[in-house]
Amino acid sequence: MLTFHSAATQQRRARTELDGGVLVTPYECPERVDLVLERVRRTALGEVREPDDFGLEPVLAIHDRDYVDFLAGCWDEWQSLGRQGEAIAWIWPTRTMPGDVIPEHLDGRLGHYALSADTSICEGTIESAQASKDIALSAVRHSLTTGEPAFGLCRPPGHHAATDQFGGYCFFNNAAIAAQYALDHGLGRVAVLDIDFHHGNGTQQIFYERDDVLFLSLHGDPRQCFPYFLGHAEETGRGKGEGFNANYPLPPGTDFATWASALDDALARIRAAGCELLVVSLGVDAFENDPISEFKLTSDDFSEVGRRLAGLGLPTTFLLEGGYAVEEIGINVVNVLSGFEAGTAA
Template identity: 70%
Template sequence: MRIVHSETTKARRARTELDGGQLVPPWECPERVDMILAGLRQAGFTEVVAPAEHGLAPVLAVHDAYYVEFLASCWDDWRALGREGEAIAWIWPTRTMPGRRIPRCVDGRLGHYALGADTAICAGTFEAAMASKDVALSALAHVLTDGGPAFGLCRPPGHHAAVDQFGGYCFFNNAAVAAQRALESGLSRVAILDVDFHHGNGTQQIFEARSDVLFVSIHGDPMTCFPYFMGHADEVGEGDGAGYTVNYPLPEGTGAEVWFHVLEAAKARIAEAGCELLIVSLGVDTFEGDPISAFRLAGDDFLEMGRRLAGAGLPTLFLMEGGYAVAEIGTNVANVLTGFEQGSAGAK
């Protein structure tokens, strides 16, 4: 298992998140990276390599150019106004105020490009997002050239980032960037399997009208769970992409028996679609102790998750998404990768 990590992914250290009507320290923090690295070392994954730099072209292949420019300049524009706090959106286009023009001021642009008020932009955000994308692409390069699996320790995560919006701690959609690069490298169809507790709304939005990427997500029912406005079972793709979006929304409290039953259905759909590469958006916030999620997977269930993912029989790229029980996140991630290696060895 190739492990790819960059210390630059920790350059973003936001201080504020709007949660329950209060500004609190964000659940997504640099310490998550340290705990994952410690868990990997303890499990025997001791070789960690740095990514190569891949520039902006892969980002611009899936994200709007004006959005990318906004992310690059937002912090400096915000600070130029003499503001001490972090850049947080506070007004948005709405159903009755559709926002057909992008404002020039940073406050208006924040509202245009932000999904919600949960995610601040601070010093180091753009640099960390660039490094996170490089981690994903370098891990992908290993899978494509070597055929063996790889884990990209991405931070910030990516699956909530849409073509031209950020939120849910996500700025560039790492899985989408990697999938597009894989297609440009000659593959015909790629599967993105999102196992994070929260629906990957950004990944769905990027690919919902395309048939070369199959997006499959197992997540908390958006009727009660973030991001609320996408991820229902009847969202199956549009136009050429009809049938290539597959959503499995599950109720709060879902445990391993039901979750693994749905995982097998997801694997069957991936096999049916003839996908040549599996990208796993690996969120471990399905853990029973996660503070902002509501599934009930135990630590050992992540070993089984890895074994079952190996059963898909595809070249596999794991990219880190969510998981906020920081004390356990390293063990849970390591269990998935260990289980995958066990499952792969058993299949030989």
């Protein structure tokens, strides 16, 4: 399987994340890429290739122009204010302050465009986000033109990024950008399957009123897990999109048998919907030892996940999302990809 990777994804080296009331070193770190890449090469998964530069047009097909401009200029503006740390939002529009007028001051705009306080903006953030979406686009283009699977070693991840909000370590929604690219190049319907422990709130928001993208997400119950305010089973789409959004919220401690039952239901929906391409938001933080997740999948289980995905028989693009048990992330990611290849060959 072809892997797309760029060293530019590691330009973002954030130092701060708000966790439990203190600022800690972020769980989403550049070393994640190193470990996945090392495992890809050690297992001889396939060629590793640099992505092409697709510019901003595919990004603007998904994200608001003012939001993109904000991300591009935020770090320089933050520094111009004489701030010493990284840019972190500390006030938001709320139920009593609807935020109909976007503030001029950077602190206000940070609150407007941030969905959570876990994610800072630092030097290299926009450069890494641009490289990450180019990786996703190169991978999906390969799947479209050859019918072969491809893996995009994306960093930052993307599935929490909404039309005009960042958070959960995400800035551009790589999976949504890839799906839209496929539709713009002739496909009629694409499935985006999110297997990250955390709900893909951004992807859901982007496609919630559309019937050309079937979005399905297996994740921790939002009553107990980030992002808390989206991801319930009752959220099934709106208007034309009714029936094209499927959430599988699962309780803490979920084992593979329970998780796999939800996966099988999602795969059946993909088959029934007549999708022509599968984009997998490949988070491996459902792993039993992940520090910020609460499912119980083992490394061997991820191989079986890949085999089941292969059973769809669709051109498939994998894009890296979460996974923070850093020692095992390479094993778990490549187990999914190797399992997919084994399932395809069977």
